[in-house]
Amino acid sequence: MADFNVSTREVGSIKIIDLKGYLDAHTAPDLEREFNKLIDSHNYKVVVNFDELKYISSAGLGVFMAYVETMRENSGDIKFSNMQNDVFNIFDLLGFPVLYEFFKDETEAVNKFNQTERS
Amino acid sequence: MNLPFNDLISQRKLEFTIFSVVLILIFKIVFPLQTELIVIAINEIIVFSVIYFGFLTSSNYTQLKKTSPISLVVNAGILNAILFFLTAISSSLFDAIPKLSSSVNLIYTFFSIMITLIFIASIAYIFSVFRELYFLRVKTESQKLYDSMIIFFTLAFFSAMIPDTEENPNFIALTFFVVSIILISLNSFRVSWIAFLPKKQKLYILLISTVLSTLFSLNFALSFDESFLNQLLVNFSPGLHLLYRTIMIYGAIYCGIIFFTSLFHLPTAEAFDRKAEEASSLMDLSKLITQVFDFRELADTITSLTAKVCNSDSAWLVTMDKEQLKLSSVSNIGFVEANEITNIFASEGILSAEQFIVFNKKQVKIHIKNDIRTFDFSALAVSPLKVHNENKGFLFAARKENFGFDEDEKKSIEAFADYAAVALENAKLIEESIEKERLTSELNVAREIQYKILPNETPSCETLDVSAFFIPAYEVGGDYYDFFQLDNNKLGFVIADVSGKGISAAFIMAEVKGIFESLSKLIESPKELLIKANKILSGSLEKKSFVTAVYGVVDKNSGKLSFARAGHMPIYLCRGTKAQQIIPGGIGLGLNFDETFDETLKEETIYLENDDLIVLYTDGITEAKNVKFEEFGYERLEKILCSGNFRNIEDLKDKIINKISSFTDGNSQYDDITLVLLKWKSNNKPSGVN
Numbered sequence: 076m077a078d079f080n081v082s083t084r085e086v087g088s089i090k091i092i093d094l095k096g097y098l099d100a101h102t103a104p105d106l107e108r109e110f111n112k113l114i115d116s117h118n119y120k121v122v123v124n125f126d127e128l129k130y131i132s133s134a135g136l137g138v139f140m141a142y143v144e145t146m147r148e149n150s151g152d153i154k155f156s157n158m159q160n161d162v163f164n165i166f167d168l169l170g171f172p173v174l175y176e177f178f179k180d181e182t183e184a185v186n187k188f189n190q191t192e193r194s
Numbered sequence: 195m196n197l198p199f200n201d202l203i204s205q206r207k208l209e210f211t212i213f214s215v216v217l218i219l220i221f222k223i224v225f226p227l228q229t230e231l232i233v234i235a236i237n238e239i240i241v242f243s244v245i246y247f248g249f250l251t252s253s254n255y256t257q258l259k260k261t262s263p264i265s266l267v268v269n270a271g272i273l274n275a276i277l278f279f280l281t282a283i284s285s286s287l288f289d290a291i292p293k294l295s296s297s298v299n300l301i302y303t304f305f306s307i308m309i310t311l312i313f314i315a316s317i318a319y320i321f322s323v324f325r326e327l328y329f330l331r332v333k334t335e336s337q338k339l340y341d342s343m344i345i346f347f348t349l350a351f352f353s354a355m356i357p358d359t360e361e362n363p364n365f366i367a368l369t370f371f372v373v374s375i376i377l378i379s380l381n382s383f384r385v386s387w388i389a390f391l392p393k394k395q396k397l398y399i400l401l402i403s404t405v406l407s408t409l410f411s412l413n414f415a416l417s418f419d420e421s422f423l424n425q426l427l428v429n430f431s432p433g434l435h436l437l438y439r440t441i442m443i444y445g446a447i448y449c450g451i452i453f454f455t456s457l458f459h460l461p462t463a464e465a466f467d468r469k470a471e472e473a474s475s476l477m478d479l480s481k482l483i484t485q486v487f488d489f490r491e492l493a494d495t496i497t498s499l500t501a502k503v504c505n506s507d508s509a510w511l512v513t514m515d516k517e518q519l520k521l522s523s524v525s526n527i528g529f530v531e532a533n534e535i536t537n538i539f540a541s542e543g544i545l546s547a548e549q550f551i552v553f554n555k556k557q558v559k560i561h562i563k564n565d566i567r568t569f570d571f572s573a574l575a576v577s578p579l580k581v582h583n584e585n586k587g588f589l590f591a592a593r594k595e596n597f598g599f600d601e602d603e604k605k606s607i608e609a610f611a612d613y614a615a616v617a618l619e620n621a622k623l624i625e626e627s628i629e630k631e632r633l634t635s636e637l638n639v640a641r642e643i644q645y646k647i648l649p650n651e652t653p654s655c656e657t658l659d660v661s662a663f664f665i666p667a668y669e670v671g672g673d674y675y676d677f678f679q680l681d682n683n684k685l686g687f688v689i690a691d692v693s694g695k696g697i698s699a700a701f702i703m704a705e706v707k708g709i710f711e712s713l714s715k716l717i718e719s720p721k722e723l724l725i726k727a728n729k730i731l732s733g734s735l736e737k738k739s740f741v742t743a744v745y746g747v748v749d750k751n752s753g754k755l756s757f758a759r760a761g762h763m764p765i766y767l768c769r770g771t772k773a774q775q776i777i778p779g780g781i782g783l784g785l786n787f788d789e790t791f792d793e794t795l796k797e798e799t800i801y802l803e804n805d806d807l808i809v810l811y812t813d814g815i816t817e818a819k820n821v822k823f824e825e826f827g828y829e830r831l832e833k834i835l836c837s838g839n840f841r842n843i844e845d846l847k848d849k850i851i852n853k854i855s856s857f858t859d860g861n862s863q864y865d866d867i868t869l870v871l872l873k874w875k876s877n878n879k880p881s882g883v884n
Contacts, residue, residue, distance in 0.1 A: 099864075100694060100695050130817075132865075133691070133692075133694060134693060136740070137693050137694065137739060140737055140784075140785060141738035144737065161825075168761060168763065168764070168777070169740070169761040169781060170760075170761050170781025170782060171785070173781055173790055173794050174781065
């Protein structure tokens with residue numbers, strides 16, 4: 076299948092994971108590795124940028140479910156941003172918006188993190 | 195040489211030998227002194243046949259020792275020494291008998307026969323030894339030269355009976371004898387077998403050949419003496435005496451040449467030994483590669499052979515997996531030490547994936563715990579393991595003393611590295627194929643579970659047409675649908691999609707089936723049922739797994755349909771030519787286990803009208819992809835549903851299948867495809883009237 080790419084950047088104290096291509100059962104381990112690295116380095120505030128993600132399968136969704144608890148327990152979170160409509164529809168049907176925060180733009184998500192820190 | 199009656203002779207060598215010995219015994223007793231030419235001629239023929247058969251018989255034994263030329267030479271040497279001993283003893287004990295004719299009696303005859311038989315046996319044996327040595331490791335055609343030598347031996351043998359006096363010397367025999375010697379000299383250069391002896395044996399043969407050529411020369415010289423023994427031999431058979439002389443000179447020349455050859459081969463013996471060892475170990479290794487699939491075992495062989503063949507003190511093999519160096523095998527060096535040295539090399543960036551590197555004088559300091567150890571290598575070679583231009587690791591060979599590696603040693607280190615690379619690749623491929631096999635069998639198990647879980651038939655009744663189809667993906671996707679006959683003429687139905695794939699998805703599916711099957715009997719409300727299902731699943735689902743589902747109940751009498759959706763795909767209600775998506779709130783099972791799930795979940799109720807169609811499906815349909823990676827999507831599905839271009843739901847089902855398969859057109863199916871169709875046929879009215 077088509078490629079998948081995951082990379083991490085930093086905006087202040089918040090980590091941004093950029094996803095690119097197709098996230099399915101075969102590429103999900105790459106994303107898991109990225110999350111494991113963040114947890115190992117005690118980074119619990121994560122924004123996942125979906126700007127270039129074309130497709131996500133149930134196994135891909137499972138990755139966020141597997142890590143969100145750890146993040147929240149350590150007063151962090153996983154927030155989603157820049158999602159294309161069809162990808163958002165998948166999240167929406169599953170009811171993710173009830174459980175996770177979605178933002179149109181990455182900076183909004185970052186700001187949200189910073190706000191909660193200040194308050 | 196091909197002689198007549200070869201088969202018969204080769205089968206009955208010993209019998210012929212004994213027969214001819216008996217013959218000569220009788221002949222000698224009858225004619226103790228031979229003066230007439232015809233008697234001598236017969237005598238010579240019999241003696242020749244004794245020698246000939248004796249030679250054939252002893253060839254039997256010498257052939258067995260073909261593989262150890264040294265022992266052949268030693269055997270010849272012992273016989274030779276016996277002959278010398280006999281000659282020496284007899285000349286010191288007896289004088290030549292001046293007048294032979296008067297002193298010949300029965301005792302003399304027996305004595306002469308005994309002595310001569312010893313000579314004949316020795317000559318035959320020595321000659322067969324030479325013959326074996328001659329044909330040892332001979333590659334080129336040399337039979338003719340050898341055959342002509344034998345012919346001249348024979349000619350010399352028979353011409354020896356011509357009387358030889360001072361005034362009338364036997365020139366014929368002399369000529370044949372001289373030609374024989376020339377041919378002997380030519381034939382004696384066949385000593386290539388010496389080159390293949392190990393150094394130790396070369397030294398040994400050097401020593402033996404010195405003694406032997408001296409003995410042969412002495413025997414040859416003594417055969418000209420006017421001694422009792424010579425007289426006895428000549429009297430017995432002049433040809434035998436000449437042949438004895440010939441064999442002795444043959445031995446002297448041959449052993450002389452052996453001496454010089456082994457002497458000249460001595461300086462290169464060590465290199466030759468090493469080459470031979472390298473060749474044989476490479477051969478062993480290539481055998482191992484095809485036979486042993488365990489890479490560790492191979493790695494051990496490779497390192498120990500590298501250390502041995504390249505005269506290095508230690509060798510170790512490092513493999514590279516995902517840019518990570520891993521020490522696989524060590525020979526003559528500690529595991530920790532080798533690991534540390536490798537790490538130091540890696541951190542210094544000297545390990546090159548492209549080049550074979552050799553250091554002369556390299557000092558490495560390693561830290562083990564609080565201890566600093568210094569390794570002073572006089573030579574250290576690192577060869578990358580390359581397969582298809584990809585580096586798989588490194589082979590190290592290190593020497594602590596003496597000099598650096600020479601060209602040959604470097605080459606063999608590289609050769610071993612190549613072998614290691616191939617072995618590594620082999621082991622990897624085998625591992626992959628085993629893994630693939632395991633996956634395939636796992637897939638089969640998963641698929642079997644899935645088929646057993648899905649219902650065999652769809653329940654239809656007067657008021658409700660039900661149709662379902664399911665196409666499994668290569669990797670089981672975890673789709674599930676089912677129907678439950680409930681009390682009060684109600685039908686429960688479920689469609690679910692377990693996240694993930696393969697055997698883990700299949701197991702969750704089995705659990706989900708159990709939950710729905712039992713809960714459908716207990717809880718009537720779809721919403722309550724799903725909430726309960728979520729609670730049950732909370733105890734068993736992995737964090738990253740979830741299940742989307744739609745559960746509904748239809749009253750077959752009233753057409754009242756109530757259902758709830760837990761994160762599943764939208765439900766279609768087709769009424770007339772309109773297909774309407776219904777998406778009641780609800781999150782997937784397993785996503786959340788507290789009140790949020792319960793609060794979000796909404797139950798929908800619809801009163802079905804005649805010809806209403808309810809369509810349930812999994813994302814395998816909407817996400818079916820064509821070669822351009824476009825998705826089948828909702829629109830294409832809706833278009834078929836709204837077309838009204840179908841006679842009944844079976845027909846509709848076939849149309850949807852055809853549409854999907856023509857859309858994907860050969861592109862492989864990534865996920866299970868499930869479709870469930872429910873068509874309401876208005877109360878008591880036969881279908882088709884409206």
